[in-house]
Amino acid sequence: MRQKTSAEDLALRLAEHDPEAAGELYDQYAPSLLGMLLQTLGDRDAAEEILDDVFIRVLGEARSFSREGCSLGVGLFMLARARAVERLRAEQSLPALPGYYSTRKALAWLPRAAEVEQLDERQDLLRKVVNQLPKKQRDMLDLAVFKGLTEEEIAAKLGEPSARVGAGMMAAMRFLRHRLAAVTGTWTANI
Amino acid sequence: MDCQHLDEYYELCILETLTGEACAIVREHLANRCPYCLARLREAARAVYLLCQPARTVRPDPKRKAQLLRRLQRK
Numbered sequence: 001m002r003q004k005t006s007a008e009d010l011a012l013r014l015a016e017h018d019p020e021a022a023g024e025l026y027d028q029y030a031p032s033l034l035g036m037l038l039q040t041l042g043d044r045d046a047a048e049e050i051l052d053d054v055f056i057r058v059l060g061e062a063r064s065f066s067r068e069g070c071s072l073g074v075g076l077f078m079l080a081r082a083r084a085v086e087r088l089r090a091e092q093s094l095p096a097l098p099g100y101y102s103t104r105k106a107l108a109w110l111p112r113a114a115e116v117e118q119l120d121e122r123q124d125l126l127r128k129v130v131n132q133l134p135k136k137q138r139d140m141l142d143l144a145v146f147k148g149l150t151e152e153e154i155a156a157k158l159g160e161p162s163a164r165v166g167a168g169m170m171a172a173m174r175f176l177r178h179r180l181a182a183v184t185g186t187w188t189a190n191i
Numbered sequence: 192m193d194c195q196h197l198d199e200y201y202e203l204c205i206l207e208t209l210t211g212e213a214c215a216i217v218r219e220h221l222a223n224r225c226p227y228c229l230a231r232l233r234e235a236a237r238a239v240y241l242l243c244q245p246a247r248t249v250r251p252d253p254k255r256k257a258q259l260l261r262r263l264q265r266k
């Protein structure tokens with residue numbers, strides 16, 4: 001039988017209510033989650049409040065994450081971003097988005113814990129990949145990811161036609177998809 | 192189901208950047224557990240996770256961590 005990776009092992013320990021496992025998960029993800037929340041909201045109190053809620057919510061589903069082999073890290077990020085964007089849009093009187101992410105339904109498509117563990121190990125390399133994108137495309141993606149803006153809202157903000165913004169973001173995603181597949185291919189070759 | 196025409200959209204649907212028909216179709220396929228769309232969304236979620244990484248990490252106040260762990264233990 002294949003040996004469990006440390007991410008899978010941590011998910012299992014959380015599912016079994018190992019008292020130290022929650023602290024380990026927190027140490028691993030809270031600094032990057034809080035960074036993302038602050039980058040989105042710019043308000044430390046609001047960011048910390050969401051951080052706590054998201055940990056409580058995702059840990060409440062730890063058993064399902066472990067059973068499905070899903071990455072807790074991605075689950076935490078998806079939920080934290082969704083909550084932050086919801087709050088930010090409400091503050092800015094922008095219409096609420098329908099909400100793609102719901103913890104339970106997303107278990108059907110969240111990446112595997114082992115896959116994401118390998119992504120985490122290659123964060124520095126992957127960050128360089130993102131930085132290779134043209135500045136305009138990176139700006140568009142930042143507005144989409146960290147400000148929760150739609151294609152039309154980004155277009156209005158940047159003073160660009162909506163179709164150009166859509167095409168720019170799709171080109172950026174095509175590049176990232178391609179590079180990510182190349183990195184994943186390297187893993188397969190290594191294994 | 193042939194869903195290859197949706198290949199360009201999955202990441203931007205997860206981010207809710209696109210609000211048009213393509214994402215409505217993806218949502219519908221998701222509800223019907225379309226295997227192709229689920230597999231592509233799983234790949235797309237990795238790219239979105241990568242994009243969500245912040246410019247800088249911020250260490251939370253250790254007191255908050257202790258409080259949170261106590262709350263979790265009471266549950």
Ligand SMILES: [Zn+2]
Pocket residue numbers: 192193194220225226227228229
């Ligand atoms: Zn489909």
